[in-house]
Amino acid sequence: xxxxxxxxxxxxxxxxxxxxxxxxxxxxxxxxxxxxxxxxxxxxxxxxxxxxxxxxxxxxxxxxxxxxxxxxxxxxxxxxxxxxxxxxxxxxxxxxxxxxxxxxxxxxxxxxxxxxxxxxxxxxxxxxxxxxxxxxxxxxxxxxxxxxxxxxxxxxx
Amino acid sequence: xxxxxxxxxxxxxxxxxxxxxxxxxxxxxxxxxxxxxxxxxxxxxxxxxxxxxxxxxxxxxxxxxxxxxxxxxxxxxxxxxxxxxxxxxxxxxxxxxxxxxxxxxxxxxxxxxxxxxxxxxxxxxxxxxxxxxxxxxxxxxxxxxxxxxxxxxxxxx
Amino acid sequence: xxxxxxxxxxxxxxxxxxxxxxxxxxxxxxxxxxxxxxxxxxxxxxxxxxxxxxxxxxxxxxxxxxxxxxxxxxxxxxxxxxxxxxxxxxxxxxxxxxxxxxxxxxxxxxxxxxxxxxxxxxxxxxxxxxxxxxxxxxxxxxxxxxxxxxxxxxxxx
Amino acid sequence: xxxxxxxxxxxxxxxxxxxxxxxxxxxxxxxxxxxxxxxxxxxxxxxxxxxxxxxxxxxxxxxxxxxxxxxxxxxxxxxxxxxxxxxxxxxxxxxxxxxxxxxxxxxxxxxxxxxxxxxxxxxxxxxxxxxxxxxxxxxxxxxxxxxxxxxxxxxxx
Numbered sequence: 001x002x003x004x005x006x007x008x009x010x011x012x013x014x015x016x017x018x019x020x021x022x023x024x025x026x027x028x029x030x031x032x033x034x035x036x037x038x039x040x041x042x043x044x045x046x047x048x049x050x051x052x053x054x055x056x057x058x059x060x061x062x063x064x065x066x067x068x069x070x071x072x073x074x075x076x077x078x079x080x081x082x083x084x085x086x087x088x089x090x091x092x093x094x095x096x097x098x099x100x101x102x103x104x105x106x107x108x109x110x111x112x113x114x115x116x117x118x119x120x121x122x123x124x125x126x127x128x129x130x131x132x133x134x135x136x137x138x139x140x141x142x143x144x145x146x147x148x149x150x151x152x153x154x155x156x157x
Numbered sequence: 158x159x160x161x162x163x164x165x166x167x168x169x170x171x172x173x174x175x176x177x178x179x180x181x182x183x184x185x186x187x188x189x190x191x192x193x194x195x196x197x198x199x200x201x202x203x204x205x206x207x208x209x210x211x212x213x214x215x216x217x218x219x220x221x222x223x224x225x226x227x228x229x230x231x232x233x234x235x236x237x238x239x240x241x242x243x244x245x246x247x248x249x250x251x252x253x254x255x256x257x258x259x260x261x262x263x264x265x266x267x268x269x270x271x272x273x274x275x276x277x278x279x280x281x282x283x284x285x286x287x288x289x290x291x292x293x294x295x296x297x298x299x300x301x302x303x304x305x306x307x308x309x310x311x312x313x314x
Numbered sequence: 315x316x317x318x319x320x321x322x323x324x325x326x327x328x329x330x331x332x333x334x335x336x337x338x339x340x341x342x343x344x345x346x347x348x349x350x351x352x353x354x355x356x357x358x359x360x361x362x363x364x365x366x367x368x369x370x371x372x373x374x375x376x377x378x379x380x381x382x383x384x385x386x387x388x389x390x391x392x393x394x395x396x397x398x399x400x401x402x403x404x405x406x407x408x409x410x411x412x413x414x415x416x417x418x419x420x421x422x423x424x425x426x427x428x429x430x431x432x433x434x435x436x437x438x439x440x441x442x443x444x445x446x447x448x449x450x451x452x453x454x455x456x457x458x459x460x461x462x463x464x465x466x467x468x469x470x471x
Numbered sequence: 472x473x474x475x476x477x478x479x480x481x482x483x484x485x486x487x488x489x490x491x492x493x494x495x496x497x498x499x500x501x502x503x504x505x506x507x508x509x510x511x512x513x514x515x516x517x518x519x520x521x522x523x524x525x526x527x528x529x530x531x532x533x534x535x536x537x538x539x540x541x542x543x544x545x546x547x548x549x550x551x552x553x554x555x556x557x558x559x560x561x562x563x564x565x566x567x568x569x570x571x572x573x574x575x576x577x578x579x580x581x582x583x584x585x586x587x588x589x590x591x592x593x594x595x596x597x598x599x600x601x602x603x604x605x606x607x608x609x610x611x612x613x614x615x616x617x618x619x620x621x622x623x624x625x626x627x628x
Contacts, residue, residue, distance in 0.1 A: 009500050010507075011336045013516060015202040015327035015381055016267060021211050022186060022325045025179045029480050036481075043539030045172040045484060054178050058215035067329055068514030110173060166343050167350075168493045170359060170486035172538055179482045186323050193324075200382030202327060224486055225357030329516040330581060335525050336500060339493045359486040368492045372529035424487060 001131065002034045002075040008067050019065035024099055025057060028089045031073035032103070035087065038125045039107070047110035055084075056104040063098040065091065071098075076136055077129040083107045083115040085126065088136060095147035097140055158288065159191045159232040165224050176222035181256055182214060185246045188230035189260070192244065195282045196264070204267035212241075213261040220255040222248065228255075233293055234286040240264045240272040242283065245293060252304035254297055315445065316348045316389040322381050333379035338413055339371060342403045345387035346417070349401065352439045353421070361424035369398075370418040377412040379405065385412075390450055391443040397421045397429040399440065402450060409461035411454055472602065473505045473546040479538050490536035495570055496528060499560045502544035503574070506558065509596045510578070522587070524579035526555075530572040536564055547607055548600040554578045554586040556597065559607060566618035568611055 006027055014020040037043075039052050065071065072092040079086035084106050091099040107118045118126070163184055171177040194200075196209050222228065229249040236243035241263050248256040264275045275283070320341055328334040351357070353366050379385065386406040393400035398420050405413040421432045432440070477498055485491040508514075510523050536542060543563040550557035555577050562570040578589045589597070 007501065007504055009497065010328050010330070010516060011334045011497060011500055013329035014324050015329065015331045016204050016207055016324070017329045017517065020325045021214065022182045025182055026480065026482060029179060029482055030478065033478055033480075045481060045538040046488065047173050050173055053218075055218050056216065057178065059213065061210075061212050067516040164344065164347055166340065167359060167485050167487070168340060168343055168491045171481050172484035172486065172488045173481070174360065174486045177482045183323065183325060186325055187321065190321055202324060202381040203331065224359040330518050330521055335528065336496045339496055343493060361487050364487055367532075369532050370530065371492065373527065375524075375526050 001129070002031065004031055004033075004073050004075075005070050006030065006073060007070050008065070010067065013067045019067065019071075021059065021061060024059055024091065024101070027071070027073050027091065028057070028075075028101060028103065031075040031089055032087060035075065035077065035085070035126075035129075039122060050110060051107055051116070053106045053108035053110075054103060055106050057101065058103075059099060059101040061099055063096055065093055065098050069094055076131050077126060078102075078131060078133055078136075080118065080123060080126050080130060083117050085118070088133060090140075095150045096144065158286070159188065161188055161190075161230050161232075162227050163187065163230060164227050165222070167224065170224045174224075176224065176228075178216065178218060181216055181248065181258070184228070184230050184248065185214070185232075185258060185260065188232040188246055189244060192232065192234065192242070192283075192286075196279060207267060208264055208273070210263045210265035210267075211260060212263050214258065215260075216256060216258040218256055220253055222250055222255050226250055233288050234283060235259075235288060235290055235293075237275065237280060237283050237287060240274050242275070245290060247293075247297075252307045253301065315443070316345065318345055318347075318387050318389075319384050320344065320387060321384050322379070324381065327381045333381065333385075335373065335375060338373055338405065338415070341385070341387050341405065342371070342389075342415060342417065345389040345403055346401060349389065349391065349399070349440075349443075353436060364424060365421055365430070367420045367422035367424075368417060369420050371415065372417075373413060373415040375413055377410055379407055379412050383407055390445050391440060392416075392445060392447055392450075394432065394437060394440050394444060397431050399432070402447060404454075409464045410458065472600070473502065475502055475504075475544050475546075476541050477501065477544060478541050479536070481538065484538045488538075490538065490542075492530065492532060495530055495562065495572070498542070498544050498562065499528070499546075499572060499574065502546040502560055503558060506546065506548065506556070506597075506600075510593055518581035521581060522578055524577045524581075525574060526577050527575040528572065529574075530570060532570055534567055534569040536562065536569050540564055542569075547602050548597060549573075549602060549604055549607075551589065551594060551597050551601060554588050556589070559604060561607075561611075566621045567615060 008019055012019050012023045036052065040050060044050065074090045074092065076088040077085060078088045084104055087103045087105065089101050090097055107116050109116050165176055169176050169180045193209065197207060201207065231247045231249065233245040234242060235245045241261055244260045246258050247254055264273050266273050322333055326333050326337045350366065354364060358364065388404040388406065390402040391399060392402045398418055401417045403415050404411055421430050423430050479490055483490050483494045507523065511521055515521065545561045545563065547559040548556060549559045555575055558574045560572050561568055578587050580587045
């Protein structure tokens with residue numbers, strides 16, 4: 001699992017006084033940085049070198065997010081296919097899980113415009129990070145239970 | 158179906174020379190404007206008045222999108238529940254379907270922080286726009302077939 | 315002068331219930347589209363072909379902007395230099411001027427990484443759009459005076 | 472001076488293979504977080520409590536910014552007025568100064584919609600951070616000179 005912290009900006013909120021949903025894809029992109037580094041260790045973001053293409057993303061908004069408290073983005077690798085990976089991501093704030101989402105990325109040749117197999121080298125590095133959705137959910141249940149008595153911050157006058 | 162046209166900005170592209178996926182949620186939000194108007198005809202975007210909350214969105218990226226050509230955002234209402242609506246959206250460019258996505262919105266009371274039923278008045282207006290996923294797909298198949306002989310623009314040197 | 319209309323999105327607002335300033339550079343970029351078309355009629359946004367580089371932008375926020383009303387972006391060409399242009403832009407909403415801003419763009423060779431002269435052909439097309447800041451201000455003064463008795467919308471409960 | 476590090480996202484680049492200018496206002500907003508904390512220690516971002524309003528921002532783009540290397544945002548307080556502050560900000564990457572910009576913020580009452588004086592308590596905290604533009608420029612000159620022999624990274628094939 002990869003964890004990063006983000007301090008929400010004023011511009012990330014909207015007039016309904018919560019974090020606007022459209023910033024979440026951006027935060028999740030930031031959260032996938034370490035996975036990008038495995039595929040592209042030299043960071044050369046050109047169509048001749050880069051080898052990842054996003055083909056699916058989804059988001060489930062469970063609880064509202066607020067300005068004024070850092071969020072934690074957790075990124076899990078849940079599946080390694082022949083030429084694709086599936087990534088599960090979460091946004092946590094003040095001890096509760098607020099957004100979950102999945103994205104599927106293809107290992108891709110931007111010149112030939114077609115999929116390519118994930119190399120053995122990359123696959124071996126990826127394997128160390130593999131986890132199942134069941135394990136994630138089990139861990140989250142325990143964590144949420146432990147956080148139950150935490151002071152509640154979810155209030156705006 | 159609601160249709161809007163958008164001219165992609167330079168800032169909507171990324172270094173891989175295509176439209177970056179993270180702008181699609183923003184375009185889809187713009188595409189839902191007419192539905193928002195049915196729920197909130199006075200446009201009062203405050204937690205005391207506004208009555209819609211996004212709880213799910215997903216995106217399938219079928220074909221790459223390019224700078225230099227307008228995109229068309231199509232917004233369909235595919236389900237009206239007791240207190241939620243399901244919206245199907247598409248991005249078309251140069252005669253081909255490039256992105257599809259679904260979003261679910263709750264009719265919501267931001268003060269009580271709970272769902273509320275969709276009123277009869279709103280429901281009646283919504284019903285006029287209802288269409289099934291099957292109908293959408295049938296129409297798209299015909300349209301794509303008719304567009305088959307269109308000049309291809311999908312190329313960047 | 316080039317005019318475009320934009321319907322603000324929910325995501326363009328922030329928790330202070332107004333339009334967030336960080337969306338204005340994006341709107342101004344959209345407003346400059348017609349000028350980009352003069353410099354790059356084939357719309358090929360690659361470093362081998364594209365010939366404009368932004369080197370300065372500034373923004374003065376005069377009056378708050380609101381969700382629920384379209385904005386008008388006005389784009390003026392106020393100076394044509396040897397290898398640069400200066401652009402004045404405005405955001406209007408409900409009959410009053412709310413943001414002004416200036417940007418300077420270089421005619422630029424992205425391969426050699428240096429300025430280049432604006433060609434005679436481009437210069438001739440640009441000249442038709444040239445206007446002075448004084449003329450803009452004079453026109454605005456008249457327009458604002460005529461709008462004085464318009465119903466005021468600038469209020470959120 | 473306040474320093475933060477940001478890892479650029481793919482979505483922050485554009486098809487010209489550099490960082491798009493429209494993300495800089497967002498990075499600068501993140502950079503001002505510590506100043507916001509002085510004015511609003513409880514982080515209550517509502518029009519009843521929040522007391523800062525952005526009235527001006529400008530940006531000078533000196534050198535192109537690249538994906539693949541972290542950027543450092545430096546935020547300086549250069550002026551404390553009766554009811555306004557002036558902030559100078561910089562983006563550094565790979566040892567060179569790439570963007571400078573200034574913003575002016577009013578201490579503001581969002582209910583009365585008028586300026587208010589900066590309190591003595593806030594003013595005393597702000598004073599510790601005050602620096603002149605001349606000092607900043609002098610420091611930068613020395614730093615840039617020391618960095619002169621650094622390996623150059625500014626190249627994309």
